[in-house]
Amino acid sequence: MAVTLGIGAGVVAAVRRGRPEEWLANALALLGLSIPTFWLGIVLVLGFAIAVPVFSASGYVPFGTDPLDNLRRMVLPAIVLGSGLAAVVMRQTRAAMLDSLSADYVRTARAKGLSRREVIGGHALRNSLVTVVTVLGLQLGHLISGAVVTEQIFVLPGFGKLTIDAVFTRDYATLQGVVLCTSAAYILINLLVDVAYSVIDPRIRLGGAR
Template sequence: MAHHLLVRLRQSLITLVLVSLVVFAGVRALPGDPALALAGEERSPKALAAVRHAYGLDDNIAVQYWRFLSHAVTGDLGTSSRTGQPVTHAIAQALPVTLELAALALLLAVVLGIGAGVVAAVRKGRPAEWFANALALLGLSIPSFWLGIVSVLLFAIAVPVFAASGFVPFGSDPLDNLRRMVLPAIVLGAGLAAVVMRQTRAAMLDSLSADYVRTARAKGLARRQVVGGHALRNSLVTVVTVLGLQLGHLISGAVVTEQIFVLPGFGKLTLDAVFTRDYAVLQGVVLCTSTAYILINLVVDVVYSLIDPRIRIGADR
């Protein structure tokens, strides 16, 4: 297990270095000169040169990248050219909002997706399966931005059950926090729940037709033990794979959802940085998001080994 984990850590570190290079190059490939935005109305050649020198934009690209990487390793992501605050401070303010939104959406997707997938597989050919498939098809077909707008109109304006916008920290007022976060979480997690449901159903159907399940039934095990202890356990590898792959889309989809519900998370921070050519903030946000995605995949690999030891044994050979 230790060797398996060390191999995954080494691969993750190499990937992270490559990601930092792509992030650095991609941000600088954006059209426009950030010095023009920073200089304001005073755009004389002397002022532009002073701005480029102050932010290190006149250095060689390799020097800029090395400075960015060496500072990022120590936790220094630079200073925002728009607000003058450290990038880590801006990220620390926006990160809890996005993390809570993603966590609630993931919880919704896991509970509804796995539950509906198991029911659809066990009740194959019955109305329960048709209903679950219909809901999954709706979740996959409806765009999140349209679902968000309709949800606000229905459940925040017509029937004011939830708040339409804004954010209140959970520690300040838990009930008001949930009033503002449950609806965005449903909008964000609907598509993921549909994907999880379809994959769970397919994996469960394969497991329920396997020899070991027929053997368990022949031994007289209860239906709950056969479905939960044998079929579902062996289907979780597929489900965990889907969750690991879809979490990246969950984080990126949060940008649209946060804009609809006016949440001060990574979405607003990213768009503000793009519009103002704030290199430091944009690099920091994308690097943090990429790091989170890499860590999620690392955790998924570890969970694989816990669910199915054969994966760990095969990786250690």
């Protein structure tokens, strides 16, 4: 959700620079960065689980048991966790896109007669994704810390709730396992980010210059 909304809003803000679309995207990004996770979660529960009972306020249903109910219960937590990250991705995508749109290769692509969609998607956006992928890798720690609060609000038996329960019960073995898994996941994600660089931009080679 964060990637889809963040990249989409960032591209629109860069392409429609100085227009109402950019102002709206910047305003939403500012809200996403400013609103605390716990407050947003409580407001969403009050609005969409109590006042207008569209989603469930709490609880978890395994995907294998009832896929639709599982997705319905994950919507609000996903919005809470994804809003802050989407704002960061949007601002980084916009900045990278503005640099790409003013580059020589974009002007050359336009001069060759390529369509607007090909210029933006095939040239400007692809060269901007290196920055976006870097930000996504670095934001993993933020997602894990945000999951601790979010899972407490929505009573989800996830990684964050396991960490809190282990701290309160002084279960040091579980806490060590949580730290080990978190560290391994962070290292793996950053490794995948480095590999993704060479896929996004063929000029980047992990083996170094020959």
